[in-house]
Amino acid sequence: MTPKPDPVQPADAEARALARSLLGATHAALSWLDVETGHPSISRIAFGLCPQGMPLTLISGLAPHLAALKADARCSLMVGEVGAKGDPLTHPRLMIRARATFVAPDDPARPELRAHWLKGHPKAALYVDFPDFAFVRLIPESALLNGGFARAFRLTPQDLAG
Amino acid sequence: MTPKPDPVQPADAEARALARSLLGATHAALSWLDVETGHPSISRIAFGLCPQGMPLTLISGLAPHLAALKADARCSLMVGEVGAKGDPLTHPRLMIRARATFVAPDDPARPELRAHWLKGHPKAALYVDFPDFAFVRLIPESALLNGGFARAFRLTPQDLAG
Numbered sequence: 001m002t003p004k005p006d007p008v009q010p011a012d013a014e015a016r017a018l019a020r021s022l023l024g025a026t027h028a029a030l031s032w033l034d035v036e037t038g039h040p041s042i043s044r045i046a047f048g049l050c051p052q053g054m055p056l057t058l059i060s061g062l063a064p065h066l067a068a069l070k071a072d073a074r075c076s077l078m079v080g081e082v083g084a085k086g087d088p089l090t091h092p093r094l095m096i097r098a099r100a101t102f103v104a105p106d107d108p109a110r111p112e113l114r115a116h117w118l119k120g121h122p123k124a125a126l127y128v129d130f131p132d133f134a135f136v137r138l139i140p141e142s143a144l145l146n147g148g149f150a151r152a153f154r155l156t157p158q159d160l161a162g
Numbered sequence: 163m164t165p166k167p168d169p170v171q172p173a174d175a176e177a178r179a180l181a182r183s184l185l186g187a188t189h190a191a192l193s194w195l196d197v198e199t200g201h202p203s204i205s206r207i208a209f210g211l212c213p214q215g216m217p218l219t220l221i222s223g224l225a226p227h228l229a230a231l232k233a234d235a236r237c238s239l240m241v242g243e244v245g246a247k248g249d250p251l252t253h254p255r256l257m258i259r260a261r262a263t264f265v266a267p268d269d270p271a272r273p274e275l276r277a278h279w280l281k282g283h284p285k286a287a288l289y290v291d292f293p294d295f296a297f298v299r300l301i302p303e304s305a306l307l308n309g310g311f312a313r314a315f316r317l318t319p320q321d322l323a324g
Contacts, residue, residue, distance in 0.1 A: 007224045027250035029240055031193035031204040040202045042193040042238040044255050044308070062169045062314075064306075076204040078191055082243070087285050088189035093206050123249045144226075146206070152224075 008144065008152045015153040019145050019160060022094040023049060025079040026120060028057070035071045047079060048120045050113055053161055055096065055140065058117060058124060061132025069100040069136060077138055090148040096140050096160070103135040110135065170306065170314045177315040181307050181322060184256040185211060187241035188282060190219070197233045209241060210282045212275055215323055217258065217302065220279060220286060223294025231262040231298060239300055252310040258302045258322070265297040272297065 011019070028047035031040060043065045045057045055077065059066045069075060080093030103110055113135050118125055127133055143155040173181070190209035193202060205227045207219045217239065221228045231237060242255030265272055275297055280287055289295055305317040 027244055029191040029204060031202040031238075033202050038200075039236050039259055040193040040195050040238055041259065042191060042204070042240045042257050044240065044242075044244075044251065046251055074201050076193075076202055078204045078206065080206075082189055082206075087283075089206065089208055095204050097201055097203065121249075 008154050011145070011153045011155045011159045015145050015147070015155065016159050018092055018147060019094050019143065019153075019155055022080045022092060022145075023053075023055070023160065025081075028055075028077045028079045030057070030065060031076040031078075032065045032068045033072050033074065035068050041065070041068065045077070046121060046124070047077070048117055050137065051116045055098065055138040056113065056117065057136050057138060058121070058128065059134050059136055060127070060130075061134075066134065070102065073099045073101065075100055075138065092145070092147045094143060094145050094155075096138070096143045098138040098140050101137040101139055103137060105131075170316050173307070173315045173317045173321045177307050177309070177317065178321050180254055180309060181256050181305065181315075181317055184242045184254060184307075185215075185217070185322065187243075190217075190239045190241045192219070192227060193238040193240075194227045194230045195234050195236065197230050203227070203230065207239070208283060208286070209239070210279055212299065213278045217260065217300040218275065218279065219298050219300060220283070220290065221296050221298055222289070222292075223296075228296065232264065235261045235263065237262055237300065254307065254309045256305060256307050256317075258300070258305045260300040260302050263299040263301055265299060267293075 025047050028045050030043050030045045034041050048056050050056045076097050078093055078095045082088045082091045140157040140160055145153040187209050190207050192205050192207045196203050210218050212218045238259050240255055240257050244250045244253045302319040302322055307315040
């Protein structure tokens, strides 16, 4: 028997460009672990990029994933909208395996992150400085781009940085 | 000190109706555990309901979550689209904590599931009977409905059944 071919290809220039365009999203789905049970859990998060082009979110203290990411930083995020037409599984989406790193209120990088975030999320000005909100970097470890059936690409953090 | 009030309310009739309408989705985001590392992972899945109104998906053998759910049935799914206007976090979404149960090819319930699925996903007729595709029931354990800031409701599997 011949081995089953790997359906996932290394990224090419087109895949990298598509991934970068999907990173322009303002929201994402986040996969994280329940603190008590370890059950894989899911939330919608606000999404943006830091000035260096890497994934960032702003989390409310009321969100269950805030405490969860403090306890276990492992997470994954997905960006890419489903359009109005056709099979939803043919619309491109990017899945990033990541680790969450909290930005402390007195982190010297925070003012720049905050200003950059508010350009893409102007309504966040209402709550960005509430004491229970936190910026969290989602540091990529690896990524998978799915551009539809039989069009899957593996991406490195360097591929995402463009 | 008084205890922090629980921001999540028990479901009322309006919350149950909203949850049921969100369950009309044809796709969802799925949170699952990587087989080798236990890292929380994420995929887009085809989504529908079984004839009894409970969550169902059809998974390709090429999808990484197929082997993962066979190894650990714990998962969560999220349904609810983000509209074109306003803050993405104000759009309603439903998160369901679930366990995956595979439907065997010779399961007596499969013909009815298959016929029901194809009504909502007619393009799946092209691949539904491929030997590496499987129907998987996502049996709810609990759910959280988020209808926007400060509008969160806890739902039971009975609430979802309508």
